Amino acid sequence: MAIETIDSAASFDPVTHEIIRGKLLSVVDEMAIVMTKTSMSPVIYEVLDFACGICNAHGELIAQTNGITLFTGTFGAQIRSVIDRFGTSIFPGDVIVTNDPFRGGTHACDFAIVRPVFAEGRLIAFAINVAHWLDVGGAIPVSLPPDATSIFQEGLRLPCVKITERDQLVESIVEIIRENVRLPDMAIGDLHAQLATVQIADQRLQEVVGRYGADTLLASFDQLLRDSETRARELIRSLPNGEYIATDVIDGDGVSPLPIEVRVAVRIAGDCMEVDFTDCPSACAGPINCARGALHSAVKTVFKALVAPHEPSNEGWFRPLSISAPQGTLFTAERPSPTGWYYEGSVHASELVWKALAPILPERFSAGSYTSLCVTYIAGHDEAGDLFVHIEPEHGGWGACHDSDGANALIALTDGDTYNYSVELIEAKFPLLVERYGFNVEGGVGAGRFRGGYGLVREYRILAERAEVYCGFGRTVTPPWPMDGGKCGSVNYLEIVKPDGGVLKLGRSPTKPVGQGDRIKIVTGGGGGWGAPSDRAPAMVTADIESGLISREDAQRIYGRQQ
Secondary structure, three states: OOOOOOOOOOOOOHHHHHHHHHHHHHHHHHHHHHHHHHOOOHHHHOOOOEEEEEEEOOOOEEEEOOOOHHHOOHHHHHHHHHHHHHOOOOOOOOEEEEOOHHHOOOOOOEEEEEEEEEEOOEEEEEEEEEEEOOOOOOOOOOOOOOOOOOHHHOOOOOOOEEEEEOOEEOHHHHHHHHHHOOOHHHHHHHHHHHHHHHHHHHHHHHHHHHHHOHHHHHHHHHHHHHHHHHHHHHHHHOOOOEEEEEEEEEEOOOOOOOEEEEEEEEEEEOOEEEEEOOOOOEOOOOOOOOOHHHHHHHHHHHHHHHHOOOOOOOHHHHOOEEEEOOOOEOOOOOOOOOOOOHHHHHHHHHHHHHHHHOOOOOOOOOOOOOOOOOEEEEEEEOOOOOEEEEEEOOOEOOOOOOOOOOOOOEOOOOOOOOOOOOHHHHHHHOOEEEEEEEEOOOOOOOOOOEOOOOOEEEEEEEOOOEEEEEEEOOOOOOOOOOEOOOOOOOOOEEEEEOOOOOEEEEOEEEEEEEEOOOEEEEEOOOOOOEOOHHHOOHHHHHHHHHOOOOOHHHHHHHHOOOO
């Protein structure tokens, strides 16, 4: 079916527009409910490592459910790759799957399912679901070797292929998936869950068209984008023009421990903002690289926090934003650079922009956070001999604000509304015993007039006879940055503690064997402080002492007064 030019000039009243806007938000929320109720992977239905959205026929985001923040800016790039690949050779009932980082995606584990929506003989929208699959093949279980040096070590890639045609599964593609992953039943189950979400989106949009007509729906799309653009430009116009520079250090890439210096220049002129990564280093040997789609998403995450942190996301908010970066950098990697741990690179892109904007808009931006997702993988075989894989992003401490202490135990900037596992679920599903889960008071936080938020300590005891652990922790050397005379936060790390007391400390580490009785101790850092510690109110210091967050002796040493 040919794709016709879309005429969205139909007039409509504001009440109708608000009804449609609310309907679009309810559609993407329904997609998310379907996903959590029907998916097979705990990382999807517990952690919520997915996101759902609706885009217009040009790939512009119209509505998105809460979920992985970093998917905010990839939907459009992935849909445009579908449009570029198929052109007019796309029909009602077709669904496309893509997980290619170099076609707008993130890493091979994030599968995008894209369904075109047709009404009144024309393409009017796309429904999209991006979800993390637990395993897609590659060198090791869970497909993300922390020391990978090539994308080919990171599993199966399907760069824009049809998974259904006229609502019929393409069994050959399903079979390719099944034969290339370690947990095929789980993978195919998650695939069907994603297919269900985009199908329900199609049905709900057909209901809107049936009531209001396609022209009215498309006009509402356009109005939604214009309204958001107008508000974003108004906010940027209120900021001082100028160039704002931020630098940071990434602690190794998984292959080399050498520090990697990164830099951004944020330029504000009138109602426009440019974010320039021109001076950043070339792609790394290790897998913390991200491709351009993930970079754009990382920057959009922070831009959205600037212009409208509490509003639903759509592409209109980002129209005043431009992003500059040459190809082939750490943030714009090209094939065959590995990107499995892309979120470790992209979160530094977000943090750089955050750091550049904090001095000019302190009411929106905090001091530095623990930054890294500190993702940990524990894999092995249970008593029945079946493969188990536990994957978990970790929460940590955020930086202090200009008027309050930092948030404790909050997920990293890239991950939005995701959760960690409940202790009960972990112990029910995996041969693991959770022996500790609490604040990282030993590591502390960045002191200041307002202190940083506290990170966490989570300890697992291995119950399986044999297993293996690997991880990718950033900020293991360079702590979270402070603001306005505050102190730096504390760092992240993982320890393998043997029954005899031996300890192996890790940051970005390939697979390490562990056995029954070993403990995995995951420690996330505290955020940076804001303002001079000597200016902290005595009552706030006393409250921290009484809460067990700091000892009386440390309070005396850090804050310089008798408590």
